[in-house]
Amino acid sequence: MGLRDFDTLQTKHFDIVVVGGGIYGATMAWEAASRGLSVALFEKQDFGHATSANSLKMIHGGIRYLQQLDLKRLRESVRERRTLLRIAPHLVTPIQCLFPTQNTLTENRVTVEAAFQLYNCLSWDRNQEIDPGRHIPCAGTMNRKKVREMIPALEKLHCSGAGYWYDAQAHNTERLILSFVCSARSEGASTFNYAPVKTLLKKDAKVKGVVVCDGLSNKSYEIQTDSVIDCTGPWSKWHSEINDKIAKPVFAKAVNLVVKKSFFPCAVALKTRHKSENASSSRQLFIAPWKNQSLIGTWYFPPEDSAEHVSSTERELDECLQQANSLLPGMKIDRGDITAVHAGLLPAEAENHTAEPRLKNKAHIVDASKQSGPQGLFLVQGIKFTTARAVAESTIDLVCHRQGKRVKKSETDSRPLYGGKLGQVAPYYQSKKKYYSDRLEVKKITHLIDNYGTNIDVIMAYIEQDASLGQWVPGTTEVLIAELVFVLEHEMLVTLSDLLFRRIDLGAFAMPNQKTIAFCADFLGKRLHWDEDKQLENINTLIASYPPLHQSSH
Ligand SMILES: Cc1cc2nc3c(=O)[nH]c(=O)nc-3n(C[C@H](O)[C@H](O)[C@H](O)COP(=O)(O)OP(=O)(O)OC[C@H]3O[C@@H](n4cnc5c(N)ncnc54)[C@H](O)[C@@H]3O)c2cc1C
Structure with missing residues (x-):
């Protein structure tokens, strides 16, 4: 089946259709596909373009839930932080966090030290099966002198010291979402961006399928399935399908x-x-x-x-x-x-x-049939990027239970994602640097592994064929031309904004300079057969997505 072959899609019957390609839809598609279910994922725009693009990029280990003694959420967060460090070690790394302590009843160093020791105990398995290079150290406190040495500016707060702990940071959340989508795809899932789902098809109060529109051709297609999982966040159309009692x-x-x-x-x-x-x-x-x-x-x-x-x-x-x-x-x-x-x-x-x-303090998974809605419709509302995979696992368990399907146990908490099978992290970086150092500078090799993991080998194959692809994209020292070739061939790229915001992470900070935009537009235009108008339209749409206040000065 071709990359956007809706005609063939129409002839199939899917176990599950997932609507919405943010982190919740992406993890859902991977969870379903990896357990042997046939699944189609439809996203109305590009994967990860909406709420999921806005994350603070913290993968929380749940230390904050100590205050409310919410041990269930604390443990779930510890597990999910560990999972992401395990399955995408190139994209998720530990980060030290710190807060100044004061001489008050609840924020003094002694109380904080006691609370953090408790957290260390409650997160005893936080490093289980994680590469030593990605281990989360213990939380603790430091005295004022140490704080002053580390962050002199905090001296102005007259703090008594600081409490410190470690969480993780997903430095490229867009590529993390895409890694879930590409993993699902490699396991047989049909994944489509620019494909809004218009209607739910029902018969005798049971879900029978969806009508999806190919946003590129504007043609509509009927897709057959018995189960639809709605991961559209604030855009959910199907809350009206369920009982009024659910506000x-x-x-x-x-x-x-x-x-x-x-x-x-x-x-x-x-x-x-x-x-x-x-x-x-x-x-x-x-x-x-x-x-x-x-x-x-x-x-x-x-x-x-x-x-x-x-x-x-x-x-x-x-x-x-x-x-x-x-x-x-x-x-x-x-x-x-x-x-x-x-x-x-x-x-x-x-x-x-x-x-x-x-x-809200926890994600909601609603089986519509339990609220007078159609059988086979499930609504998912997520709260945290961090815990999306766990919610996907519970949802697929529930859907399979309702369908009476026996599927294999979930393995998404340990199975490396697309690009994530580094093995031991530090030796992996070292061996690739050694192997490719005669063809590419070390800084570029590190950059490729940081963002593409094991897919560095695919990108290097392009550079081996044409050394000019190992150069930076004009106007930047952050992205290689070979990356453009790679994402275009492998990652369902449709527009210039998809490229700059969500494939090569160049647009997320500020608007790239004119030289870079022109080069990328020309590069895509030639390969996607855009005429001049289409190229201009892509450039204008990209520029319009930056409010004037935030446009960079270069
Ligand atoms: C400012 C901010 C900071 C945050 N920081 C953190 C953090 O540091 N750590 C953390 O863990 N969490 C954080 N979060 C929370 C986290 O980002 C969200 O919980 C998560 O991104 C929600 O993902 P989602 O998939 O439910 O929604 P979305 O990403 O919005 O995905 C829903 C998708 O559905 C698509 N869609 C809608 N209608 C249709 C249709 N009819 N057909 C097909 N597709 C459709 C939309 O286009 C969209 O892409 C933060 C959130 C915000 C806003």
Whole structure:
């Protein structure tokens, strides 16, 4: 079957159709395919373009749940952090996190030390079957002198010391999502971007299929299945299918700033000193280093009326800046420092437009047939990027149980993803550097493994055939021309924005410079047979996705 062969798709019957290609849909497709089920995944735009593109990139180990003594969530987070470090060791790495302690009842060093020792015990298996190069060290505390040596700027807070722990960071969440999709595909799943699902087909209160539109040809197709899993987040159309007693889901707008300054060598959690208009107390924010820049967040605001275009308002942006600048005396971030604003909708507790929205604390998997809806429809609302795989495992268990299907046990917590079978991480990097060093600089080899894992070998094969592909894309020192060839041939790329935002990670910080955009547009145009108008349309769409405020000056 060709890459976008909808005609053949129509002749098949799928065990499961997954709607929505964010992290929840991507993990769902991989979970189903890896357990031997036939599955089709449809995403209305590009994989990972929506809420999942906005993550703070933290893979949480659940230390925060200690405060609420929510041990179930803590353990789930420990397991899922471990899973991601195991299955995608090139994309997920440990990161040190720290917060200043004070001489108060709950935040003094003794209390924090006791709590962190408890966390160390509760996460006893956090490094099970993880490569030593990706181990999560113990949490603990440090004295004031050590804090001063490590981060002199924190001295201004007159803290008594700091508590530190380790989480993980997914430095390229877009490629992580794509790795789940490509893994599902390599296991036989049919995965389509630019394919919105329009309608659910039902007969006698049972799901019979979906109508999907090929967004490139505008033709519609009927796809047969007995089970549809809706992973469309705030865009779910099918809540109306279920009993009124289930309230219409409510969402909060979550916002992060990407700032072109690098503040600290590790992630630091700080409290704001100004209360926000819609928050009842000071707020804790994270400043996490990310590719020589900083990610700051997360703020929560009531959402706009439409989920179609989620963005932050000028007022919200002012509030974010004011609060970010109140984190530390001397912190000076102005609008010119912001290179991107991430905003997405997350499930919240109850509609309340005056108070700060409170996020739901666990993912929801709803079997519509249990709420007077059609048999075979399942609705999934996720909360955290971190725990998407675990939710996928539970959902597929439930669907198989309802279908009366016996399938093999889940193995997605240990099976390496597409590009993730590095074996031992440090020796892998060393051996590839040694092997390819006569053809490519070490910096470029490291970059390729960091982003493509074992697919470095496929990319190097292009460079071996044509050495010019080993050069940087004009205008950057971050992406090789060979990467463009690789993603175009293997990763379901349709538009220039797909390339720059979600395949080669060049557009996520700020708008690439004109030279780079022109080169990439020309490169894609030639291979995808775009005429001049189509090429221009792609460039204009890319540029329009950067609000004027955030356009880079180069
Ligand atoms: C600012 C911010 C920071 C965050 N930080 C973190 C963090 O550090 N760590 C963490 O663990 N989590 C974090 N999260 C939470 C995490 O990002 C979300 O829980 C997760 O991305 C939700 O994924 P999803 O797949 O449910 O939604 P989405 O990514 O929105 O996917 C839904 C998809 O469905 C598609 N779709 C809609 N309708 C249709 C249709 N009819 N047919 C086909 N496709 C359709 C959409 O195009 C979309 O791609 C953060 C979230 C935000 C907003």
